[in-house]
Amino acid sequence: MNAHQQPTGSAYFISPETAKVESHTLSVLVTNEPGVLARVIGLFSGRGYNIESLTVSETEHESHLSRITIVTNGTPTVLEQIKAQLERIVPVHRVVDLTVRAGQLGQERPIEREVALIKVAGTGESRAEVLRLADAFQAKVVDATVGHFIFEITGKSSKIDQFVAVVKPLGLIEVCRTGIAAMNRGAQGM
Amino acid sequence: MTDTTDNGNRMTGAEIVLRALKDNGVEHLFGYPGGAVLPIYDEIFQQDDIQHILVRHEQGAGHAAEGYARSTGKVGVMLVTSGPGATNAVTPLQDALMDSIPLVCLTGQVPTTLIGSDAFQEADTVGITRPCTKHNWLVKDVNQLAGVIHEAFRIAQTGRPGPVVVDIPKDVQFATGTYVPPSEAQASKSYTPKIEGDLKAIEAAVELMATARRPILYTGGGVINAGPEASKLLRELVELTDFPITSTLMGLGAYPASGKNWLGMLGMHGSYEANMAMHDCDVMVCVGARFDDRITGRLNAFSPNSRKVHIDIDPSSINKNVRVDIPIIGDVGHVLDDMVRLWRALPKKPEKAQTSEWHASIETWRARKSFSYKNSNDVIMPQYALERLAEATKGRDTYITTEVGQHQMWAAQFFGFEEPNHWMTSGGLGTMGYGLPAALGVQVAHPEALVIDIAGDASIQMCIQEMSCAIQHNLPVKIFILNNQYMGMVRQWQQLLHGNRLSNSYTEAMPDFVKLAEAYGAVGIYCDDPRELDDKIAEMIAVDKPVIFDCRVANLANCFPMIPSGKAHNEMLLPDEASDEAVATAIDAKGRQLV
Numbered sequence: 001m002n003a004h005q006q007p008t009g010s011a012y013f014i015s016p017e018t019a020k021v022e023s024h025t026l027s028v029l030v031t032n033e034p035g036v037l038a039r040v041i042g043l044f045s046g047r048g049y050n051i052e053s054l055t056v057s058e059t060e061h062e063s064h065l066s067r068i069t070i071v072t073n074g075t076p077t078v079l080e081q082i083k084a085q086l087e088r089i090v091p092v093h094r095v096v097d098l099t100v101r102a103g104q105l106g107q108e109r110p111i112e113r114e115v116a117l118i119k120v121a122g123t124g125e126s127r128a129e130v131l132r133l134a135d136a137f138q139a140k141v142v143d144a145t146v147g148h149f150i151f152e153i154t155g156k157s158s159k160i161d162q163f164v165a166v167v168k169p170l171g172l173i174e175v176c177r178t179g180i181a182a183m184n185r186g187a188q189g190m
Numbered sequence: 191m192t193d194t195t196d197n198g199n200r201m202t203g204a205e206i207v208l209r210a211l212k213d214n215g216v217e218h219l220f221g222y223p224g225g226a227v228l229p230i231y232d233e234i235f236q237q238d239d240i241q242h243i244l245v246r247h248e249q250g251a252g253h254a255a256e257g258y259a260r261s262t263g264k265v266g267v268m269l270v271t272s273g274p275g276a277t278n279a280v281t282p283l284q285d286a287l288m289d290s291i292p293l294v295c296l297t298g299q300v301p302t303t304l305i306g307s308d309a310f311q312e313a314d315t316v317g318i319t320r321p322c323t324k325h326n327w328l329v330k331d332v333n334q335l336a337g338v339i340h341e342a343f344r345i346a347q348t349g350r351p352g353p354v355v356v357d358i359p360k361d362v363q364f365a366t367g368t369y370v371p372p373s374e375a376q377a378s379k380s381y382t383p384k385i386e387g388d389l390k391a392i393e394a395a396v397e398l399m400a401t402a403r404r405p406i407l408y409t410g411g412g413v414i415n416a417g418p419e420a421s422k423l424l425r426e427l428v429e430l431t432d433f434p435i436t437s438t439l440m441g442l443g444a445y446p447a448s449g450k451n452w453l454g455m456l457g458m459h460g461s462y463e464a465n466m467a468m469h470d471c472d473v474m475v476c477v478g479a480r481f482d483d484r485i486t487g488r489l490n491a492f493s494p495n496s497r498k499v500h501i502d503i504d505p506s507s508i509n510k511n512v513r514v515d516i517p518i519i520g521d522v523g524h525v526l527d528d529m530v531r532l533w534r535a536l537p538k539k540p541e542k543a544q545t546s547e548w549h550a551s552i553e554t555w556r557a558r559k560s561f562s563y564k565n566s567n568d569v570i571m572p573q574y575a576l577e578r579l580a581e582a583t584k585g586r587d588t589y590i591t592t593e594v595g596q597h598q599m600w601a602a603q604f605f606g607f608e609e610p611n612h613w614m615t616s617g618g619l620g621t622m623g624y625g626l627p628a629a630l631g632v633q634v635a636h637p638e639a640l641v642i643d644i645a646g647d648a649s650i651q652m653c654i655q656e657m658s659c660a661i662q663h664n665l666p667v668k669i670f671i672l673n674n675q676y677m678g679m680v681r682q683w684q685q686l687l688h689g690n691r692l693s694n695s696y697t698e699a700m701p702d703f704v705k706l707a708e709a710y711g712a713v714g715i716y717c718d719d720p721r722e723l724d725d726k727i728a729e730m731i732a733v734d735k736p737v738i739f740d741c742r743v744a745n746l747a748n749c750f751p752m753i754p755s756g757k758a759h760n761e762m763l764l765p766d767e768a769s770d771e772a773v774a775t776a777i778d779a780k781g782r783q784l785v
Contacts, residue, residue, distance in 0.1 A: 031380055034328070039320060046321050077509065084506035090325040090345060093380040 019075035023052065024099040025110055025182045026083065027190050028068040031091040032058050039089050040068060049074060049082055053114075053157075055179035065093070069182050096190045098182050105186060112182040116160045121148040122171030130170045137163045148173070199370075203332045203363040204229035207296065210339035212239050213372050216267050218258060218634050219243070220251040224271025225311060226298030229363035243634055243663055246655035248275050250627035252282020253653070256291045257628030260614045261589055262635045263417055265292040265347050272298045273311030276357070277318060281621060284322040286353035288618025289440060290415055292346040293353035294339075295323075301361040302330050315357045324352030325381075330359065332367030340375035349383025350504040351415055383503065387520030387528060395475065395499040395516045396532040400540050402473035404496075404548040405433045408456065408485075411440030411617070412478015412502060412522045414610045420523035421610040424477065425449070426530050432545065434552055436464035438479050440617045443607035453552070454561070457485040458753050459599040462560035462762055463552055465751075468493050469759035470551070475499045478522040481511040482618070491758030501525045560751045560764055561603050570720045572597065572672045572743040576604040576644070579670060582727045587639045589632045591615065593625040593649030596678035596749045601644040623652030626669060630656060633665040640668070640731060647673040648697055650738075657710040660736040668730055669738045674745045675700060682748050687755075687777055707738035718742035748773070756781030 030036045037056055044051050053071040058064075072082060079097065086095045098110035118139070120130050123146070130149060134141065137159065139151035153163055157180060164175055183190065201209065207230050211219065220243045223231045234242050245251040248270045255266030266286075270279050276297040286293040300309040316328045325345050327338045335358065342354045399405060407428065413420050421444045428435050428451050435445050436453040445452060454461030456468055465487075468474065474496045479485070481500075486492040489511065498514040500507070501522055508517040518525055533539075563573045590605055591614040592598040598615055607613050614632060616624040625643040633641040643650075650671055660667055672678075680695040704714030713733050717726040717740070730737045750765040754776040763776050 031378070035316060035320065038317070042321055077513075081506065081510055084508070084510075088504065088506050090378060090381045 019077065021073050021075055022079065022099075023071060023073045024079050024097055025112060025180065026070045026072065026086070027096045027098055027182065028070065028086055029093040029095075029190065030066050030068060030089075031093065032064045032066040033091055036066070036089075036091045037068070039091070040070075040086065043085055043089065044070075044072070044082075047085060049078070053179040055181055069180055071180055094190065098184055098190075101184050105184065107185055110182045110184045112156060112180050113154060114157050114160055114178055114180050115152065115154050116164075116175060116177040117142070118151045118153060118164065118167065118175050119148060119173040120151070120167050120171050121173050123147065126170045130167055133163070133166055133170075139163060199368050200366060201369055202229065203335050203358065203365050203367060204233045206332065206335045206367065206369050207339065207358070207363070208233045208237060208240065209369055210336050210372075211267065214340065214343045215264070216240055219267050219269055220245055220254040220258070220631065221269030222246075222248050222251055222271065222275060224275050224298060226272035226300060226360050227269060227275075227296075227363075229360065230269065230296070230298070230358075241634075242269075243630070243659065245627065245630075245659050247653065248278035249281050249623065250630075250653050250656045250659065252279050252293070252295065253285070253621070253624050253627035254631035254634070254656075254659075255293055255295075256282060256286050256289075256624075257591055257614045257631030258635050259286075259291050259293060259631075260414070260628075261611050261632040263611065264635075265294055265343055266631065267294045267296070269296045270298070271311065272300055272315065273313045275311075276313055276315040276355075279355075280318060280322055281619075283319055283353045283355065285616055285619040285621045285624065287322055287324065289616065290351050290411060291353065292351035294342050294346050295319075295353060295355045297355060297357045298363070299328065299357045299359040302359045303361065305359065315355065319355045322353070323355050324350075326355035326357065328357045328359075329362055332362050332365040335362065335367065336370045337375045340370075340372040341378060343372075344377060345381060349381075384505075384519050385503075385521045385524055387501065387518040387525035389528060391516055391518045392525060392528045393532060395518060396529060396536065398473055398497060398499065398516065399431065399433075399475060399533070400536055402433075402540075403544055404467075404470060404472040404551075405431070405475070405545065406453075406467050406471040406473070407433050407435040407475050407477060408437070408468065408479055409435060409441045409444055409477040410438040410479025413441050413444040416478065416521055416523035416526075418610055420526055421445070423523065423526035423530055427526060427533065430530065430533050432542070433475070434467055434549070436460070436468065438482070438485055438617070439602055439615060441479060442602060442613045443610045446608040447606035448608060453556075455602050457482075458487070459603065459749055459751065461603075462558045462751055462764060463555035465753065465759040465762055466555045467552055471496045473497055473499070475501075476514070477501050477526070478503075480504075480507045483511070486511060487753045487761075488756060488758045493759070558764060560762070562765055563747070565720075566744065567720060569744045570718065570723060570741060572600050572674065572747055573604055574720065575670075575672060575723060575741050575743055576600050578723050579642070579644075579727055580605050582724065582731060583640060583642070586731075587636070588612065589614065589629075589636060589639055589641045591625040591628040591632060591641070591643045593643070593645045593652070594620045594622045595646045595649055595680075596674075596682065596747075597644055597646045597649075597672040599679075599749045600672070605644075622649040626650060626653050626667070627656045627659075629667040629669075630659055630663070630665050633667050634663070641666075642668045642670055645669050645671045646678060647671055647675060647700060647703075648677040651701070654706070657707070657712060657736065657738075661711045666733070666735050666737075669736070670730070671703060671738065671740055672743050673700075673703070673740050674743050674747065676745060678747075679749065681746075685748070686773055703738050703740035707736075710736075712736040712738060715739045716742070752776075754781060
């Protein structure tokens with residue numbers, strides 16, 4: 001028997017995945033009702049999909065709509081399946097793969113932003129250095145004593161990663177990040 | 191409440207439940223009482239419109255409701271209490287989810303004020319049932335109860351059907367609120383299943399079908415779910431196109447087994463001709479099936495040279511396991527209607543000669559007689575028993591349910607279903623214990639029909655307590671046990687995969703099924719002689735009471751043909767080739783890791 005065919009044999013779908021894994025950002029519009037987030041998260045864990053980032057908040061109070069932004073990864077087939085499975089959830093109104101949409105619009109990625117609060121403690125020279133760095137990263141001081149700062153920083157995730165990395169040796173105490181908020185460029189809505 | 195105006199729409203939560211069920215056309219309810227549903231049971235006691243069938247275990251209520259639903263096309267309804275009542279319902283809920291059975295499950299819950307306090311018989315029912323339902327609700331406000339129940343019925347039976355749970359705290363059942371009739375209930379805007387297929391896609395499919403030299407129709411449970419009209423259209427389509435047709439386990443009966451284009455069931459234990467035709471076809475039209483792993487065998491060798499059309503109401507079924515060329519999202523009935531119309535309107539129908547070679551190949555495969563077995567004069571062969579059973583029930587309105595295992599596959603291979611909705615089996619989940627309660631549900635819906643649960647000696651013991659239910663409600667179901675004293679399918683796999691080390695698959699301490707039947711007040715029949723089989727079967731059918739038929743069959747018979755794990759459709763193990771050696775080496779090391 002053909003040796004390279006043998007190992008993939010399956011009553012179940014376990015043939016090795018050769019397609020490339022991509023990271024995509026999905027926007028999911030849902031009815032804001034109890035349990036809806038659990039349905040979405042349960043779908044991901046139950047079917048073995050990954051969540052890199054998840055953000056949720058009510059966006060239209062009058063019509064009880066919330067928008068969930070999920071960054072996930074998978075092969076194109078899996079990503080297509082994730083979208084179809086999300087659309088099957090009863091309180092889900094719409095699912096848009098922002099990354100795919102950006103591609104259709106001739107753009108590299110959708111606009112993706114994250115907010116972080118970053119607490120740094122220290123005195124003396126390191127304190128001055130932290131302030132200089134914060135200025136360079138356009139991080140805002142939102143709380144301070146003589147012993148610490150809390151910075152608010154907004155930007156791409158990579159920018160926040162970088163800021164966290166540079167202040168780490170200067171007395172980083174804690175970090176809180178919101179996860180990604182995203183939408184496509186241009187005049188059209190999701 | 192002090193509201194005593196004689197406004198007919200003011201009532202308690204429990205009254206709302208009964209009224210909502212009635213307004214949704216419910217006539218039968220399968221359930222089991224308990225503390226958290228007592229107010230609803232009190233209402234059941236005080237009315238005659240809805241008949242309650244008392245089961246002996248909540249799992250039985252669920253499967254009975256499934257059998258009821260599958261044999262009628264209506265929604266099955268079950269009612270259970272909180273905590274253990276709800277957790278016992280999980281198996282049938284998942285079963286209904288995988289086989290797309292419309293099921294409304296009402297569960298009692300501890301009072302809202304106690305939720306989260308680890309109260310007696312409290313469980314997070316909506317949390318537990320979230321992944322095994324199409325949707326579920328916890329109703330905390332009595333004024334929303336009616337609307338939620340109506341929505342539950344709508345969601346259960348539209349689109350791809352499935353189970354839903356409505357969890358009702360006890361204080362909500364006592365509270366007084368306003369009843370809203372179904373016509374005034376608010377439907378969720380986010381749930382809008384697509385029923386009509388895209389006409390362009392259907393046109394493309396018909397064009398492709400007209401060019402096929404080696405076509406095949408591969409149909410599934412979606413045809414049954416789309417209603418009897420869909421089966422009629424399917425038959426018409428076969429008649430018009432002369433395409434050979436095969437079906438999944440769930441779709442049996444949509445096209446008659448006696449039809450000339452019928453190839454038999456496909457898949458792991460399907461016929462040689464069906465699987466070979468699936469492998470070699472050039473155009474495959476999948477109608478309401480989902481390319482399940484039992485069907486496809488090794489995916490990268492699945493029908494390698496065909497262009498595929500897939501009709502399914504669930505968009506997530508498309509391209510899930512197998513990539514298709516023409517997806518058509520919509521209700522099978524609507525799509526088939528368009529397909530038949532468009533085929534009739536074809537300017538030039540394909541010549542008969544276009545497919546004549548194909549039909550000849552199929553006849554060659556058919557001649558292998560892949561379901562053949564060696565009969566015996568001394569012991570009853572299980573296949574023979576089913577052939578005789580099928581023969582004895584010919585011309586009667588017969589409904590068959592099964593448990594799960596070898597007997598289930600033999601029933602699918604040998605019974606020969608002529609009509610939709612007459613075959614109830616647990617396909618996706620493979621739930622042992624399904625058959626007896628499902629048979630009860632069928633018998634409730636069809637009191638005059640002959641309802642037979644084809645069972646195995648192991649499976650039947652998983653829900654045997656429902657014998658009590660059969661007796662109490664005068665449901666004369668016939669339980670035909672193919673008793674080989676083993677968990678036959680487990681034993682077969684141990685023989686194939688694990689060096690015939692029969693770990694825990696032999697049933698020691700088998701009950702005396704005849705005495706067991708009698709203990710319940712039913713009739714027991716024993717048969718171990720092929721010469722007596724026909725008479726005993728006739729006796730079973732003649733009895734107007736539940737019967738347990740203990741049919742002793744050859745202990746070590748294997749279910750063939752079989753696509754061993756990890757093999758493709760054209761690598762089937764046929765009965766005449768299944769020597770001990772072939773069986774021992776049928777599955778390689780990698781296939782052994784699979785199920």
